[in-house]
Amino acid sequence: MTETIGGHGGDLALAALRGFGVNELFTLSGGHIFPLYDAARRAGLRILDVRHEQSAVFAAEAVAKLQRRPACAALTAGPGVTNGVSAVTTAQFNGSPVLVFGGRAPSWRWGAGSLQELDHVPLLAPVTKHAATVLDTEDIVGDVYGAAMAAITGHKGPAFLDFPLEVLYGHPEAPVVLPRMFAPPVVEADPDDVARAAALLAGAERPAIIAGSDVYTGDAVGALRAAAENLRVPVYTNGMGRGSLPPEHELAFSKSRRAALSDADVVAVVGTALDFRLNFGDFGAATLVHIVDDPAQRATHIEPEVSPAGDLRAVLTALADYAGHRADHDDWIEQLREIEDSAREDDQVALEADGDLIRPSRVYGELRKVLARDAVTIGDGGDFVSYAGRYLEPATPGCWLDPGPYGCLGTGMGYAMGARYTYPDRQICVLMGDGAAGFSLMDVESLVRQNLPVVIVVGNNGIWGLEKHPMHQLYGYDVAADLQPGLRYDDVVRGLGGAGETVAKAGDLSGALNRAFASGVPYLVNVLTDPADAYPRSSNLA
Structure with a gap:
């Protein structure tokens, strides 16, 4: 027996996602995509909104990664879509099946200068598995289904569709048949x-x-x-x-x-x-x-x-x-194993390091004591997060989120939103450099407003460490690599409705972290770390 769907274009788009397990929509509000919100509200899908479109795509990517299924971000036309391009590219590099729906200026007035009129598809095609414009309301179900299948077939990756205004707001002349759900073909190795x-x-x-x-x-x-x-x-x-x-x-x-x-x-x-x-x-x-x-x-x-x-x-x-x-x-x-054991003994010294200035390794020494085995840890930064990769050892698969090989900063708050949505009862801990904090920290307000508590630990050394130290080695000086030292990122979070504190002494780390995980709100621990402590990097970037 076939199933049909009526309603406006938003109803058709979300109905086509139903069989892929999509029960949420990450977005930043825009008039071009109001029918998607209307459909989500009436269908009982959760709408989670953000302060910057890249966070919406990052949140969808976190869900796609953690739950191993497609997830959807809806972006309004023009700058809404272009603001999400770096996050879409990250999903492409990571093989994450993110579906991005974009609004689009109306086709019948194309070229006349409608609000946010831009042909998105040429921009998105190089960084997605599939990118297209839906040309007719009757095509929505088939086009969305095809995009979702492209995202999960073969090596996974993002797909993009935009919907002209009249297509998404329009109604089909007759109910549209929903396709039967098929699993993607299994690729068999020789x-x-x-x-x-x-x-x-x-x-x-x-x-x-x-x-x-x-x-x-x-x-x-x-x-x-x-x-x-x-x-x-x-x-x-x-x-x-x-x-x-x-x-x-x-x-x-x-x-x-x-x-x-x-x-x-x-x-x-x-x-x-x-x-x-x-x-x-x-x-x-x-x-x-x-x-x-x-x-x-x-x-x-x-x-x-x-x-x-x-x-x-x-x-x-x-x-x-x-x-x-x-x-x-x-x-x-x-x-x-002998090499491993010897290295762990050396690590223990670093994990317990004391002194007037806090070393990043000590931060992770204290975190290791409070993180549960199934805690989701999220890395968003350069040097500070490199130390996380060295000293934190996840005990449960699917509990580590980082930007991946594209190396895009600003993933933190979006990934945190997707992780908290996926795991309401687990510890969610964002590890963030103070440089990365400048990309997405305003989305703490989104977490507060939607009751999504997470712990954010900022390694605050007042520099772009990943650039300052190598540039100094190359040239004997550095430029454009300094930030304001000692900034109170915890005050920012408090101002947005969360909580936090600044830690300047290693002995105070344990208490601060325990308060953070017990708080039940977005809580930022702003750790003033030693700017002279540089991660011993050996990667050949090119």
Whole structure:
């Protein structure tokens, strides 16, 4: 029996999303898209609004990442859409199935200079999997369904549709048939490629696996664990791959990655790009295996020994089932564990560092004591967040959100909104540099107004640390890298209806963090950190 839908264009657009699990709409109000609000209100979808359009898209991306399904942001025409472009690009780099609906000036008056008249599609096409204008009210259901399917088919990513005013406000002449919901086709990897990858890992003397975000978004965490355990291979993680193996697992490693990649004879990179974060896939003499979820994700700048491309859960399950020859990896695992244990002892000194000025490592030493195993931690910043990647070890998969390889600042408040919406009862902690605070802190008001409590920890060193220290090394001086020292970002949050405090002494961190998590409101802990403390960076950005 077929299902039909009537009403205006907003009703049709949201009805087409129903089968994809979309129950919310992130937005900033605009007259071009009022029918979407009307439809959401009558259908019982939650509307969450923000103070800047990029936060709406970031919030939708957080939901898409955490819940592994499409999520939707609605932006008004012209500047509403262009304000969201950096966030859409972030979703493209992260493989996040975000649907962005844009308003559009009316077609029948196109070219006459209507308010916010702009052809968005050429701007969005390069940073989405699909971008189009819906030309007729009767086309809305089919076009939205097609955009959502594009977002979740193959390697996931964002899709964009804009709706001319008369299309979204219009009514179809007759009820429109809703399409039957189909799961996207499963991409099957070449079995020979999978068998070669398994044999290389199993037969290596010193193998290593690096697992990235697509392992989580592809629901392949259990299969990764089984593959690692069956083949006895140490696992390192990045992005949302963090937590795939809990820190206490015998094959979970983090502190010995440089040594492992220097000495390994086979490195398998699973579900993440061979970009600057992984030295572009150059691991010296090691044989490279690159396992991706879609052939389009295969690297073009380097040629791996083998690159299975297909559903990651199926590929990793096949690795877990491998029954061929296996070398003994116990000595290799023990060697890495000794390096790991030594590094952890060194870390402990940094985590407990005291002194007149607070080191970022001490902030994380105190956070480790109060964060629950299933806390969602969100990174939005440069140096301060780099320390988070070093010292925080998520114990639960899907609990780490960072901007990803595009490196866009300003994700913090949007990601916090999406995370709190997804997990009403978990700790949500935003780790933010004072530079990043300038991009999105006004959206604390959105969190306060919509009763979305989160904890925000700002590492306030009064500089753009990611730029100041390297520029000084290059030129002996720096410019455009200083911020006002000691700014009271907690006062900003209080002024917006939240709460907070400034911490200038390491001994006061514990109490401040406990008060923050107990507060039940957006609470900012403004930590004055040492501006001379520079993260020891080794990434080759180009």
